[in-house]
Amino acid sequence: MSLEELKTLSVTRDDGSESTVEQLDLGRRVRELRKERDWTLERAAKEAGLARSTLSKIENDQMSPTFELMKKLAIGLGIDVPQLFTPPRKDQVSGRMDVTRSGEGKPLVTTTYEHELLGAGLIKKSMLPYRTQIRARSFDEFDGWVRHDGEEFVYVLTGKVMFYSEFYEPVEMVRGDSAYYDASMGHNLISTSTEDASVLWVTSL
Numbered sequence: 001m002s003l004e005e006l007k008t009l010s011v012t013r014d015d016g017s018e019s020t021v022e023q024l025d026l027g028r029r030v031r032e033l034r035k036e037r038d039w040t041l042e043r044a045a046k047e048a049g050l051a052r053s054t055l056s057k058i059e060n061d062q063m064s065p066t067f068e069l070m071k072k073l074a075i076g077l078g079i080d081v082p083q084l085f086t087p088p089r090k091d092q093v094s095g096r097m098d099v100t101r102s103g104e105g106k107p108l109v110t111t112t113y114e115h116e117l118l119g120a121g122l123i124k125k126s127m128l129p130y131r132t133q134i135r136a137r138s139f140d141e142f143d144g145w146v147r148h149d150g151e152e153f154v155y156v157l158t159g160k161v162m163f164y165s166e167f168y169e170p171v172e173m174v175r176g177d178s179a180y181y182d183a184s185m186g187h188n189l190i191s192t193s194t195e196d197a198s199v200l201w202v203t204s205l
Contacts, residue, residue: 033077036123105120114135114196130203132199148203158195159174159192
């Protein structure tokens with residue numbers, strides 16, 4: 001499919017009839033998709049394998065991108081090429097799914113935690129699940145409290161942890177224990193096991 005054909009896409013309705021999809025401003029659409037992910041120009045350009053200047057020109061309608069550039073951009077944003085030109089229909093049924101094989105999550109390592117992001121292939125999620133190896137052995141290893149918007153659920157997978165929270169006494173948790181809490185309350189986890197403990201975390205977005 002050519003770039004021009006994408007600009008005149010049609011969709012099939014439930015009754016079998018077709019209608020032309022309203023064309024969107026490409027630059028504005030790309031910018032909206034990037035901001036939905038809370039990505040900077042640098043981050044989006046890196047994900048798509050493009051130069052920052054190239055992405056900036058696309059967003060500001062200063063260049064007409066080739067179809068190959070559109071494919072790179074779509075892959076980087078985790079969508080299909082036609083979605084660059086059309087927003088999802090509000091009444092369409094969502095059947096999204098993303099399977100993360102063991103050990104194949106997206107890594108995110110800090111000085112205290114070693115996260116493995118799960119379901120990273122889906123965007124605009126309501127929850128952020130991740131498996132975490134607890135590397136910290138002391139509260140002093142943290143730069144103060146961890147706190148953020150939303151609610152959070154933690155489930156101990158292996159080992160023992162000490163759950164510190166801003167308004168409660170520390171609680172030791174072992175395999176199978178869980179906690180649900182307000183994530184805006186300061187909270188930190190340390191491992192009290194000989195080996196690093198591991199937990200499953202789910203954060204609301």
